[in-house]
Amino acid sequence: MEISPDHPRYRSLVIRERMSDLVKEGVVAPTGLIAHGRGEAFDYLLGERTTDNALLAERTAAAYLLEARHPVITVNGNAAGLCAEGLLSLARAVPAKVEVNLFHRSPERVERVVSYLERVGGQEVLGRVQSSRLEGIASDRAMCCTEGIYEADVVLIPLEDGDRAGALVRAGKKVLAIDLNPLSRTSLESHVAVVDELTRAVPNIERAVKELRDDVPERRRLIAEFDNVLNLRLSRKHMCQLLEGEMR
């Protein structure tokens, strides 16, 4: 479909078409499009910008990644479709391992997402072989790589579902989520919930990784002082301000 650049939702429309094309390629699951739409609505309520408190969460996530012994970034179809290069670049900057982990899991889709990441420069992408299990998840979504998520002490989970976020927390890992819904179980259960759109959040985290690399006191201060409950409340407040403030 032709989209006029004059359309008030031009950027969203272009991303929509791309995500929709990636369904045809098998990278994004059809219901992944629905999840993308949910994110769009919440981003709309943020005014499609990074709030101050989201930036603080991003800096704190960077601090956790740098302090980690074994950091892992998980990637699902939507995360790959929206921000593959950004996530790989962040993984190199930390450095962190990258593991493909899908909600709608099948060997074919895992292969497609891993290959997609490899095609845009990913090296040693984990996920083809997942022989360990996370406790407390009934389905095969419990599967993970021994040398990836299973052994990780810090896990960055962009666009993850609540079951797995909870299971990761109960497994004793520090969980950093990127999730536009400040009321989701993922946001509430993680140690740091970044309520920001993925393609804004990931470069911000990478920038903070570079800034904090040699500043151990600052990153420990960020970790010690971060209050996820308060931070989520601020995101919700921003959304309310947009809902109540504007009469467009």
Place this chain on the structure above:
Amino acid sequence: MEISPDHPRYRSLVIRERMSDLVKEGVVAPTGLIAHGRGEAFDYLLGERTTDNALLAERTAAAYLLEARHPVITVNGNAAGLCAEGLLSLARAVPAKVEVNLFHRSPERVERVVSYLERVGGQEVLGRVQSSRLEGIASDRAMCCTEGIYEADVVLIPLEDGDRAGALVRAGKKVLAIDLNPLSRTSLESHVAVVDELTRAVPNIERAVKELRDDVPERRRLIAEFDNVLNLRLSRKHMCQLLEGEMR
């Protein structure tokens, strides 16, 4: 995929799978899934219930449909996928014409959506031949049926985009929208914006049609007193209350 009925989002997940299956059948457009997700997010903020002010909008929409000389209900892929039977039942109750009108338009998809409606009992569904045009829309989304939307004085548009909603208003029609986003151009430009989920809204409108059928003074009062700006503000306020009130 197997979905456990224990999952906190069970109902949403089942609808998601159905909408996703309807993409394979060509009834729902892939990017229609994204629109569905946006709606889900706003419904989540409503607490997935019909608010008092939404019910008032539904009763007012019913009043407009009954007062109309030539009422038309437009149906796109998502509306058909979510609520085909309900929309057809409402059309019979008014009675109103039904016209298929798609955002992602192709003769094949129009045929699929029309056939889908016919399969679940639709009779005289318009949309296969659209030879009139609405002013002020550049693309072929301007096309409509002469004996349907073009001649209508009142149009009920479930899940419609802002361009077409605006064009219908400028064409002098009374526009009744069903749209979960209280900030959308569709909601702002229509005469009555029902901010409610489609499968709750449509039966509520049908019930009101039956209640108001013989009550001309009440329906005229509803139309005279309805304030769309105020009503939308109340929907936004409900969403804020959920955002700010709950710390789950």
